[in-house]
Amino acid sequence: MARLQNRSGEGRRRASHSMESVLNETVALLDEAGVSALTFRALALRLGGGVASIYWYVASKEELLDRATDHVIGGVLADLEALPDGDDPIDDLRAMAVMLFDAIVERPWLGAYFMRNTDVQSNSLRLYERLGRRTLRLDLTAHQRFHAVSAIVGVVVGSAVDMGQEPPKEVLDGAVDRDEYLGRYAQAWRELDPEEFPFVHEIVDEFDGHDDRDQFRSALELTLAGLRLQAGV
Amino acid sequence: MARLQNRSGEGRRRASHSMESVLNETVALLDEAGVSALTFRALALRLGGGVASIYWYVASKEELLDRATDHVIGGVLADLEALPDGDDPIDDLRAMAVMLFDAIVERPWLGAYFMRNTDVQSNSLRLYERLGRRTLRLDLTAHQRFHAVSAIVGVVVGSAVDMGQEPPKEVLDGAVDRDEYLGRYAQAWRELDPEEFPFVHEIVDEFDGHDDRDQFRSALELTLAGLRLQAGV
DNA sequence: TTCGTCTATCGAACAACGTACGATACGCTA
């Protein structure tokens, strides 16, 4: 039945893709509706082609995600390289970390895949290099340098993973906004026994309506302060 | 055909579960073979029952993972509460963070689910409270306190997420051990252009065969040093 | 006992997913 439509002449055109278009549509899909929306079928639909075609460009979904991640990290890297070198390496590190974090805030799905496989993600490796290079002017051992950069990346990723969790669908639908969602948790916390949860009560107002960027900045500041101490600058 | 076996009299006994046994087998499955091995069918097999029975205890896989996580966090919490209060709150915080981290090292799957939903994960909330309470004796604002505890949890989770990634199956099978796996990456890095990747070359020997615990401890130390500075103690 | 009700279990089916396979269209060179 349906086969008759495929006779040729009148039949549906074959789609024509490219690595670029595949990655772009993958990223668009991830941006619009999160990781759970990225399926080979949905992606094929967007590309106007068949499901199996995608496998010509990518061997698995894992590789698709790695490549999509590296694709957008490439953009972040370009922005990062446009950043001028300042006098203070630690200030530079902060600026870079904030930039990376902002990119992940814009695309929360990044957090889960960033830096997962530097074979495929060559831009991630370049970004790691870029970060680390700023530590070369600090008075540290190679050991300390390695750990310092890992710590900074850890702060970024750690904060980002928190936010990378797909919010409940009520929030995704827009039926409930983020502040109200946070507020519900805050309310539940407020109803806890103050004797048993003194700390939670102390900070519940801070938690309610808090900004993820502030939280990240504070964590980063602590790490950088520690690093500054270690480097003696 | 197969239906004849189910006549009764000679038929298979009905299984009898409990929330405890469901969670225990879930944890056992996760411990033995990782998140990808946790399927309702595999779990049902272990429990000696049917697949649908699990849904009497849990509404979804997500809830199963949340409850399983909270189940083991309960144990960690007990260990944490056995820890004596020292003179220095920051030393106490370090001890607690290390304890939590060690628990996640033992069960890498924990990292991905810990603290995801404090509705279900009441033990995680208690653990958060326990951590935060140590900051009450520091000279900080509520704002700073909130961020400090978030930062510490962030360091733990951030380090743990790195390690929580399921290793390639060659490592899981035991065909390749972790050091050799790290070594391959190190080798690939060593073959990069030293002009283009000076930092990667500087730290490749540190990366090769590095201990995740060291890496975590260093990151934690930086954060705690920053916190100590902030609190002025 | 007999009935009904509440708890718990289970087989079977469903839709959606990642993936494999074989067929085939298209553009090029010989």
Added chain:
DNA sequence: TAGCGTATCGTACGTTGTTCGATAGACGAA
């Protein structure tokens, strides 16, 4: 025109989370 490498696609397979309706067992009321 024939052949070949590139690229596309319909289709099917096995596995997954989840749903549904049936039903077994325990226990108190009649």
